[in-house]
Amino acid sequence: MALLEVRDLTVTFYTAEGVVTAVDDLSYSIEAGEKFGVVGESGAGKSVTALSLLRLIESPGRIESGEILLDGDDLLEMTETEIQEVRGNRVAMIFQDAQTALNPVYTVGDQISEAIRHHLDHTDEEARERAIELLDRVGIPDAEARYSDYPHEFSGGMQQRAVIAMALSCDPDLLVADEPTTALDVTTEAKILAELEDLAEEFDTAVQLITHDLGVVADLCDRVMVMYAGKSVERASAEDLFYDPKHPYTVGLMSSIPRIGDDRDRLQTIPGSMPDLISTPTGCSFHPRCPYAEEACRRTEPALTEPETGKPATVGSERSARCLEYTGELNGGLDYDVTVRDDAAAPTEGSQ
Template sequence: MAPLLEVKDLTVRFYTQEGVVTAVDGLSYRIESGEKFGVVGESGAGKSVTALSVLRLIDSPGQIESGEILFKGEDLLEMSESEIRSIRGNEIAMIFQDAQTALNPVYSVGGQIAEAIEHHLDYTPEEARDRTIQLLDRVGIPEAEARFSDYPHEFSGGMQQRAIIAMALSCDPDLIVADEPTTALDVTIEAQILDELRELADEFDTAIQLITHDLGVIAEVCDRVMVMYAGKPVEKASVEELYYDPKHPYTVGLMSSIPRVGDGRDRLQTIPGTMPDLVELPSGCSFHPRCPFAEEQCTRTEPALTDVETGREATLDTEHAAACIEYTEGLSQGLTYSVEVDGPADDAVSQYVEGDSRE
């Protein structure tokens, strides 16, 4: 059976006055039906551009340069505008970062959800209203019938996000693309929303592509994860593999920077430097200017995503892959870091070995 979503060699560029920005460069991944797939990385890694590309929402000066986005075996990039509109919000739904801007302030919350149901499912207004009220109630909005006619400003931030989730689920989509769905929420509400999202995905048998910068969120929700850096994947693995046995220095750095209750360190560990300028990427491995394990060959050779077990170029079927020279040519001093595991995946701690940073 074909995967639900299969992205092959996707490249997206933005043509700006400063130069050509390659926001996504040769990206490939797949999502199976019902799977929860996470995409994680810093701001500027290309996560949101990847999400928008799936729904063909890249606007000028951006352009999808090449690649395929196969949904149920059909290439979304080859579809007409009317065909892709019939899929957006229906078979593929999206949860945007900021619920306040995703909801139209001049229409009632219930009316906006019901409109999508009428359009895609051909329901009568009465049927669409009933389904909307059921969904609002299911996502945890109290007195859903009474709040059907409320406007977005009458909802709290958490309630707005719940309404967006209800809207995403309204047409029984096969895939939900959730782009930083808890960005503007406090920690308590974030946990509630994530629990709700995971339970609803299971209940509706809906796959999720979850975009986030937070590895804790990935551990809470996802089955598999792809780590992105400067527009490219640098590691792909199951959540358990990634947390218990990370293979790329960038992944280790992300995990080391997570604050934890009871952490005995005096200072929070961070990754030195910032994401490189995508107009002028460094030669070789894009991460080498920030990597404590970088060697001279890292400045010359751009590593491909590699099966960490065999050293061969990774395929979409590879279970654990990383883009590091260590798994092909080998680094003279190797990768030296520790992984401390105590409990489930979201309690795993990876740390660079102190004093191992090298120029």
């Protein structure tokens, strides 16, 4: 059994303008200890998905339907007391605006110790020792002395390290990290992600890493799900996604990755923007931006399909893509003319 299995999750927000379907019939699973990336442009539904896992969607939002199984227990069926037990303990979360996770009026060390005492059966002294050890492990120099610092005495990078230490302090089965390093400079980001990866391996913690940076997932993740307009449009191993992307949106994302030597003007972005989630286009929601779109794409919503077999995909499928190409409904087929990576052959029509 997978550690986490999300089935047919739909989350909506009731706004004055209409009903926003932020997450639309989403299914995926994460194995114990696995590092699972979630990528997609701003507004794709990545954070709403993450918040749903801990039932933190607030009004006017609502989880409409679906199941979220953690080791087989449906989080959506739990009582408030039961879900509170899960939070921080079995599933820990690093929120997108992580620096607000630290309370300015308590010392960093006390906040971590408090989390440990709250969830684990530790004495004050044991909790303090574990907090210092964790601060040291996430790369806070002189952790014992810095234990008594207040958050404002930490740099942005150190605050972020402390937030990671706090999230891992209770040895969760799953860590959901929502853009954990976006606010940091590239060098600090790389170091912190490497530490996060080491710790997750050591504690055998699965990670759901949310980012809009495909370079980050390439370094860190085993498998990746690409989201677009609330839906999963492709899921694959990180390697397959990079070297042989199947969905035109993924291909577009790949070609927008800056490479060494690129100057900013030459960066490609996918023309257009994500549709309004109140009235998504008919057919494939990516069709208005898709260079390969045909008449059928305007009419028929593609099902998630196994690209190799053409069969409907399930959560267990190794790969899936939501494009009529794979259900055999495109006439012209996909004819990628983008070089996905300098060091890889771009997929050609024949290889589909």
